[in-house]
Amino acid sequence: MLAGVVSDVPRVPLLSTVDGEWVRGPLDGEYWYRNLRRPVRFDQAVRTLTESGYRAFVEVSPHPVLTSAIEHGVEATLGAEADGTVVAGTLHRDDGGLTRLITSAAELHVRGVDVDWAALLPGARRVELPTYAFQRKRYWLAPGPGDRADVSAAGLDPAAHPLLGAVVSLPGDGGLVLTGRLSLTEQPWLADHAVEGTALLPGAALVELALRAGAEVGCDVLDELVVEAPLPLPEHGGVRVRVHVEQAAADGRRPVSLHAAREDAGPDAWTRHARGFLSTAPSADIPPDVFGTWPPAGAEPSPLDDFYSAMAHAGYGYGPAFRGLRAAWRDGDAVYAEIALPEHIRADGDAYGLHPALLDAAMQATRLAIPDPDSESGVLLPFAWSGVRLHATGATAARVRITARGGGFAIELADPTSAPLLSIGSLVLRAATPGISRTPSSPTRSSTSAGNRSGHRPSLRDSPARPVRRSTTCSTSPMWPVPGRRRCARSSPVSPRRRRRGRRPAPVWCSPAPTSPIPPPPPSGDWPAPPSSNCPAGSSSSVPIRQGRRWCPRSVASGEPQARIQDGVVTVPRLSRAAPGGPVRFGDGTVLITGGTVCWVPPSPGIW
Numbered sequence: 001m002l003a004g005v006v007s008d009v010p011r012v013p014l015l016s017t018v019d020g021e022w023v024r025g026p027l028d029g030e031y032w033y034r035n036l037r038r039p040v041r042f043d044q045a046v047r048t049l050t051e052s053g054y055r056a057f058v059e060v061s062p063h064p065v066l067t068s069a070i071e072h073g074v075e076a077t078l079g080a081e082a083d084g085t086v087v088a089g090t091l092h093r094d095d096g097g098l099t100r101l102i103t104s105a106a107e108l109h110v111r112g113v114d115v116d117w118a119a120l121l122p123g124a125r126r127v128e129l130p131t132y133a134f135q136r137k138r139y140w141l142a143p144g145p146g147d148r149a150d151v152s153a154a155g156l157d158p159a160a161h162p163l164l165g166a167v168v169s170l171p172g173d174g175g176l177v178l179t180g181r182l183s184l185t186e187q188p189w190l191a192d193h194a195v196e197g198t199a200l201l202p203g204a205a206l207v208e209l210a211l212r213a214g215a216e217v218g219c220d221v222l223d224e225l226v227v228e229a230p231l232p233l234p235e236h237g238g239v240r241v242r243v244h245v246e247q248a249a250a251d252g253r254r255p256v257s258l259h260a261a262r263e264d265a266g267p268d269a270w271t272r273h274a275r276g277f278l279s280t281a282p283s284a285d286i287p288p289d290v291f292g293t294w295p296p297a298g299a300e301p302s303p304l305d306d307f308y309s310a311m312a313h314a315g316y317g318y319g320p321a322f323r324g325l326r327a328a329w330r331d332g333d334a335v336y337a338e339i340a341l342p343e344h345i346r347a348d349g350d351a352y353g354l355h356p357a358l359l360d361a362a363m364q365a366t367r368l369a370i371p372d373p374d375s376e377s378g379v380l381l382p383f384a385w386s387g388v389r390l391h392a393t394g395a396t397a398a399r400v401r402i403t404a405r406g407g408g409f410a411i412e413l414a415d416p417t418s419a420p421l422l423s424i425g426s427l428v429l430r431a432a433t434p435g436i437s438r439t440p441s442s443p444t445r446s447s448t449s450a451g452n453r454s455g456h457r458p459s460l461r462d463s464p465a466r467p468v469r470r471s472t473t474c475s476t477s478p479m480w481p482v483p484g485r486r487r488c489a490r491s492s493p494v495s496p497r498r499r500r501r502g503r504r505p506a507p508v509w510c511s512p513a514p515t516s517p518i519p520p521p522p523p524s525g526d527w528p529a530p531p532s533s534n535c536p537a538g539s540s541s542s543v544p545i546r547q548g549r550r551w552c553p554r555s556v557a558s559g560e561p562q563a564r565i566q567d568g569v570v571t572v573p574r575l576s577r578a579a580p581g582g583p584v585r586f587g588d589g590t591v592l593i594t595g596g597t598v599c600w601v602p603p604s605p606g607i608w
Contacts (some may be wrong), residue, residue: 020044042066046073056086058104062096086111093553100120107421144322145255161212162351163187163205163241174247178213182260183238189345189357192319195379195432196582199230202240202322203382206274210256211390213243214278225276228383229259230432232472238263242270245278253277281389289397290338290414299329299336302368304321315379321345324361326369333404340397349396352424354413357495363427366409369402378431384408387425395421396579 007026016025018034020041049057050073053469057070067087075082085197088111109115117124151158156166164180172279184191184199233239246255257275266402270288304325307525308318327338339361341349349355363382367373398413398421402467408428413421 002554015045017042017045017429018423020048023242028465038171041112043073046070047077050074050077050085055084057088059087059089061089062091063093069208074539075197080415086113096147128354131459158448159212162324162348163209164183164212164243166480168214176213176217178209178216178245178247179242180209180241180243181238181263182233182241186238189319189321192317192321192357192369193360194317194319195230195381196315197317199233199235204354204356204363204383205232205383207359207388208356209241209258210274210276210278211388213245213256214254215291215353217245217254219276219278219280220389220475221279221281221384223253223277223279225256225274225385225388227270227274227381229273231273234262253279276385290412290420291401291418293326293416294399295329296331297335299331299334300331302328302335304328309366314373321357322360322364322516324357325364328365333369335365335369335400335402337362337368337400339400346396350394354395355394358395358398359422362398362402362411362413364404366427366429367398367441369404369409370428382427382428384428385426388422390422391420392422427455487531515567 007028007122008022015021016023016031017040018031018038046057046069057067057074059066059070067089070087071082072083072084074087074515078085086108086463088104088108091100103117105120107115151166153167156168159165159167159176159178159180161180163182164178166179168177169181170176182190182201185333190201191199193200206227207225209220211224214222215218215236233237239262241325242259244257244259248254254277255275256278257272259270259272291499304327307325308323311318321344324339325337326340329336339358340346341355341358345355345357349358358377367380367560370380395413399411405408405426408426411422411424411427413423417419443575
């Protein structure tokens with residue numbers, strides 16, 4: 001069978017794993033006999049090749065099985081210098097065609113190994129590469145909101161804004177409501193704005209929404225906007241948003257407010273997060289050049305190498321979308337800055353009056369105007385704006401000037417040619433301390449009795465609420481507000497004359513039966529609205545008051561918006577810091593955790 005096989009001297013240098021030496025003669029039958037009888041000196045062969053200066057090893061086989069042994073031998077010989085060695089295979093199991101061979105050759109090529117491409121691909125020609133880096137551009141269409149339908153089919157007008165969905169005109173009073181939905185899925189860039197680990201809607205977004213509402217009613221100035229509560233964004237689900245513009249007052253200004261509620265909350269779980277006023281600015285010439293020479297002569301550059309690291313240490317969680325501060329200078333009390341939208345959201349700039357991420361970058365520069373920002377207690381958040389006016393829309397980059405004014409900052413934004421973009425008459429920051437607040441009931445005897453300084457004994461008739469009578473139809477079981485149910489206690493409207501005299505409504509609500517304790521308020525951020533009853537609709541009966549009639553007038557006179565009376569003790573809601581919870585104790589038994597994935601690793605045995 002082997003009579004026609006003739007051995008010869010190899011043309012490619014070959015190091016034998018039988019003798020551990022270079023093969024100098026033909027590989028005849030005697031050699032293969034020794035190959036079967038003697039130990040394989042593979043490790044010695046790898047060491048000899050490595051010591052001879054070879055740094056590329058290719059295993060020619062149907063599947064790599066010796067690459068690990070080669071890497072081990074190279075590391076044992078070279079130690080730390082083994083990092084530059086290339087070890088690769090050729091074919092793979094179930095992938096042994098020409099494509100796999102060419103791919104392996106390409107892997108060797110990009111790792112610095114010379115490959116004779118002319119022998120592998122005869123007739124192919126080389127293509128000159130450009131002298132500049134590759135210009136990559138994404139052509140995929142940006143995903144739009146999956147559940148945003150055509151609002152015109154519902155009789156609404158589209159808002160034409162990324163954060164809003166529809167505009168609703170209120171007939172009769174000239175008011176307006178803009179509605180929208182915010183979620184980290186539809187607006188993923190909002191997740192890059194976090195405080196103490198919680199994603200918050202930027203204050204700049206509140207300004208953008210208010211200015212958009214003002215443009216809808218012909219008001220181009222945001223006279224004032226005060227933030228009453230931050231708006232956290234849930235990791236899952238969304239938040240419903242309503243921007244309400246009321247009819248103009250006698251001075252021409254229109255009140256504006258922003259309410260929000262989580263989608264998984266009840267229909268009455270709306271919270272007012274900001275309120276203010278819109279107006280129309282008198283016509284005035286806008287200077288074509290805000291800053292003149294840029295950067296200003298004599299201004300000293302401010303280093304920004306560790307700016308966002310310091311912000312993260314202070315509690316600000318700025319992701320890529322909110323890292324738009326590019327350069328800054330100081331000139332006395334004034335701060336100058338250059339800002340720009342990051343590349344991945346730059347195309348969205350045209351859809352906004354001024355992109356919230358760009359305005360937020362300008363507000364970040366106010367930290368450079370604070371003499372000792374690290375001495376501030378808590379994270380500084382926008383609290384109040386005044387005199388905000390938008391001069392141009394769709395900017396993706398801007399120049400900024402910040403000057404201290406009273407207890408806040410005046411901010412001017414201009415485009416790269418110094419043409420005006422937006423001006424803020426005053427921005428006031430307030431420290432937001434970390435943690436979650438709760439509302440305990442604080443007992444107080446003195447505050448309610450001290451409310452009456454005149455010696456006059458108040459009565460329930462002094463308030464606009466109707467006198468309280470005993471009800472025979474209310475439920476006797478303890479209850480808290482039931483959405484959609486009508487309250488039993490009804491207050492008559494407060495006349496303008498009584499409002500001018502300082503009168504205020506004093507609604508009184510149902511209490512449990514005299515033999516049962518009054519349930520404590522639920523642990524939420526605010527005390528609930530006066531509880532409702534499950535009285536039949538149309539019932540005209542009022543609400544019984546028990547346990548100390550003398551305390552009711554004093555509670556009304558104290559000025560407290562809400563009070564609870566039990567056993568002669570009046571309690572009022574007070575915010576206090578919630579104590580941090582300790583680690584969860586699972587005990588000694590087995591705990592079953594559902595809804596996880598295989599990526600989650602149990603913290604200890606017995607927990608699955």
